[in-house]
Amino acid sequence: MIVAALRKDFLLQWRTRAQVAAIFVFGATALLLFSFAIGPNAEALRQHAAGFLWLALLLSSTLTLAESFQSEMEQHALEGLLLLPADARALYYGKALSNWAQLALLGVALVPIMVVLYDAGSMNVAALVGIILLGSAGLSAPGTLYAAMTSQARSKQTLLPLLLFPLVVPVLLSAVKATSLLILGDPMDQVRSWSLLLVCFDLIHWSLCGLLFGRVVED
Amino acid sequence: MDATPSVEGWGLCRRYGRRWALVDVSLSVPPASVVMVAGRNGSGKSTLLRVLSTAIRADRGTARVAGHDIRTATQEVRRRIALLSHHSHLYEALSALENLQVVARFLRRNPRRDALLPLLEEVGLADRADDAVTTFSAGMRKRLSLARTLLQEAAVVFLDEPYGQLDPPGFRLVDRLLDRLRRRGTTVLMATHLLERGSALCDLGIVLEEGRLRWSGPARDLPSHGGLDAAALPVAD
Numbered sequence: 001m002i003v004a005a006l007r008k009d010f011l012l013q014w015r016t017r018a019q020v021a022a023i024f025v026f027g028a029t030a031l032l033l034f035s036f037a038i039g040p041n042a043e044a045l046r047q048h049a050a051g052f053l054w055l056a057l058l059l060s061s062t063l064t065l066a067e068s069f070q071s072e073m074e075q076h077a078l079e080g081l082l083l084l085p086a087d088a089r090a091l092y093y094g095k096a097l098s099n100w101a102q103l104a105l106l107g108v109a110l111v112p113i114m115v116v117l118y119d120a121g122s123m124n125v126a127a128l129v130g131i132i133l134l135g136s137a138g139l140s141a142p143g144t145l146y147a148a149m150t151s152q153a154r155s156k157q158t159l160l161p162l163l164l165f166p167l168v169v170p171v172l173l174s175a176v177k178a179t180s181l182l183i184l185g186d187p188m189d190q191v192r193s194w195s196l197l198l199v200c201f202d203l204i205h206w207s208l209c210g211l212l213f214g215r216v217v218e219d
Numbered sequence: 220m221d222a223t224p225s226v227e228g229w230g231l232c233r234r235y236g237r238r239w240a241l242v243d244v245s246l247s248v249p250p251a252s253v254v255m256v257a258g259r260n261g262s263g264k265s266t267l268l269r270v271l272s273t274a275i276r277a278d279r280g281t282a283r284v285a286g287h288d289i290r291t292a293t294q295e296v297r298r299r300i301a302l303l304s305h306h307s308h309l310y311e312a313l314s315a316l317e318n319l320q321v322v323a324r325f326l327r328r329n330p331r332r333d334a335l336l337p338l339l340e341e342v343g344l345a346d347r348a349d350d351a352v353t354t355f356s357a358g359m360r361k362r363l364s365l366a367r368t369l370l371q372e373a374a375v376v377f378l379d380e381p382y383g384q385l386d387p388p389g390f391r392l393v394d395r396l397l398d399r400l401r402r403r404g405t406t407v408l409m410a411t412h413l414l415e416r417g418s419a420l421c422d423l424g425i426v427l428e429e430g431r432l433r434w435s436g437p438a439r440d441l442p443s444h445g446g447l448d449a450a451a452l453p454v455a456d
Contacts, residue, residue, distance in 0.1 A: 004324035008310075011321075015312040015351075071310055079274060080308025084371070085297035086325045218276075 001087050005094025012071050013098055019067055024106055027060040028113050035117040042119045049118035050179035054135065054172055057107050061136075062161050064106070065143040068099050069151035078217060088214035096144040096209070103136035120183045127191065128182050134198040135175030141205035142167050149216050171205075174198045223286065225250045225375050225406035226271060230280035233266050240266040242430040243280070248408065248423070253401055255417040255438050256410040258427035264410035265305060267427065268377040271408065272302040285374045285406075301373035303381055307364045309352050315339060315363050316348040322370055335370075342366045342392060357384040365396060376400060378409040382416070394420060414442045 013020065034052040038044050072078035072095075081091060108129060115121050146163045150156040178194035226248035233241040241263045248254050256264045269275045271282055273293045282289045285299035309318050316335060323330040332348075339345045342362040352360060361384045368376060381393045397420050400407050411417045417438065418424060424441035426434040434441070 001325065004321070007324065008321045011317065012310060012312055071312055074311055075309050076304065076306035077308055077310050079306065080304075080367075081321075081325060083272065083274060083297050083300070083302055083308075084322065084325045085294050 001090035002093050002097075005086070005090045006097055009068070009094050009098035010101075013068075013102060016067070016071070020064075020102060020106075023060050023063050023067075024109055026063060027056045027106060027110050030056040030059055031110060031113050031117055045118040046120050046183060047180075049114055049120040049183055050176050052118070053107075053110060053114045053179060054176050056110060057103065057132075057136065058139065058165070058168070058172060060106055061103055061139045061143055062157075062164065064102055065099060065140070065147040065164075066151070066156060066160055068095060068102075068144070069147045073151050082217065088217055089210050091217075092144065092148075092210050092213035095148075096141050096206070099144050100137050100140040103140050104133050107132035107136050123182045128179065131175060131178045131182065131191075131195065131198070134195060134202060135171060135179075137202045138171030138175070138198060138205060139168055141202065141209045145209040145213055145216060148213065171198065171201045174201065223250070224248055224283075225252075226282065226284050226408065228271065228280065228282035231267070231270055231277045231282060232279035233263075233270055233275065233277050240430050241270065241277070244427070244430070244432045245280075246425060246432065246435065248406060250406055251401070251404040252422045253397060253407040253409065253420065253438075255421035255424040255441065256408055256427065257412070257414060257417065257424060257441060258410075258433075261429075262427040263430040264427055265379050266430070268302065268379050268408060268410055269304070272300050272377045273297055274302060274304065299374040301368045301371035301376045303364055303368045303376070303378045305379055307352075307360045308367065309360060309363060311353040312351060314349045314351055315344050315355075315366075318352060318363060319366060319370060322367055326371065328370070338366045338370060339363075341369070343388070358386055358389055361385055362389065362392070365392070369396065373405065375406045375408075378407060378411075380410055380412070382411060382413055390416070418442050 031052060034055065035045060038048055082088065111128065143164055146160055150159040150163065153159050174194050174197045178191050178198065181191045224247045226246065228244060228246045231241055231244040232239065244267060256267060258264050270277045271284055271289065273289050273296050284296045287295040289296050310321065313321070316332060316339065319335045319338065320330040323335060336345055336348060339348050342365050344359060344362055344366070347359065352363065355363065365381065382390055385393065397407065409417065409421065418441045421438035424436060424438035425432060426441065
């Protein structure tokens with residue numbers, strides 16, 4: 001059933017790909033504006049590159065996550081699937097996986113912009129992609145749950161970041177630290193430890209949120 | 220034939236905020252019968268169908284649908300019911316065919332185009348199979364929702380205003396659908412304002428007023444004895 005949910009979510013994402021492009025432009029614009037705040041100091045730019053990359057991804061993620069439930073709520077399509085009955089956990093993992101894929105792609109797409117704007121050229125690209133995969137997984141799992149919770153609230157645009165940001169602080173700190181080590185150098189080989197910490201956060205979020213989703217979406 | 224009622228409710232209550240939409244409703248529906256649920260706007264028709272179909276929970280009371288308790292065996296109930304709701308349950312960004320394919324995959328049915336096109340043909344949407352639902356009129360969406368309901372092949376079907384937004388050929392389509400469900404032995408609960416049409420097509424009728432069950436009996440008696448002024452309600456052409 002997860003496969004059916006995943007197919008449905010990827011199809012919906014493909015059909016609304018114009019919004020995905022708009023969210024990418026939003027992330028790129030955020031990176032550009034953050035670079036203006038630092039000014040033309042190459043060293044300072046390099047030092048802040050990781051933090052600003054993840055901040056841009058975090059801000060973009062609220063748009064991606066909120067958007068992912070828009071189509072489910074327009075005509076109560078999610079209710080229709082639950083009544084089939086589709087397993088709530090399958091629906092959650094389908095949505096969370098598709099959000100993960102979208103956020104990871106967005107993160108990878110923002111890397112070249114970060115490299116150009118923040119002079120962060122020399123790094124292990126494969127390791128950076130790995131960190132982006134782990135970090136975006138840590139954002140998408142709780143983000144999907146909270147997006148479902150707030151999708152019918154009147155002030156969802158405010159509520160989602162309010163609920164999500166405090167919860168993902170540990171994920172964000174680990175991802176920023178690991179990315180920063182990749183950009184600035186890692187003589188003590190600490191990336192591995194931060195990556196392991198990200199894996200732990202991901203496992204906790206993905207298992208807990210899957211269990212809670214059913215309670216969130218039922219009446 | 221099994222005489223166990225398909226739908227049995229005891230003291231069903233449901234409130235929205237401080238207002239009670241359903242108050243102490245008890246009912247019993249024999250298997251393979253078609254029941255008309257009548258009442259004015261806000262009388263609790265949709266709430267009753269949504270509670271029985273497990274779309275929302277009852278605040279008090281319970282019911283058995285297709286032999287399963289709606290509170291304790293929700294998933295078992297859902298495997299046996301289909302709900303045509305006020306909400307179309309459709310994905311606007313997907314085409315008519317894709318919407319049915321999504322449902323077919325969850326139901327583990329054949330999602331291939333040739334398996335689903337006959338269903339779209341039946342509801343008059345075969346030539347619009349690949350168009351996005353967002354381009355559909357309200358009546359076309361209702362037709363697609365009907366196709367979605369048919370696809371489920373449920374033992375108990377809840378139809379909330381199935382004639383709403385439909386044109387005269389659409390009315391006849393719903394009549395045919397009801398006939399088909401009856402011949403298949405499906406139990407149907409249909410909320411409608413069309414008293415004359417409903418009373419002619421249904422076996423039984425119930426009338427709700429301010430959330431309470433006001434009358435129940437043979438559907439043919441509903442216009443004259445149901446306590447509803449037929450002249451004040453819209454009548455099918």
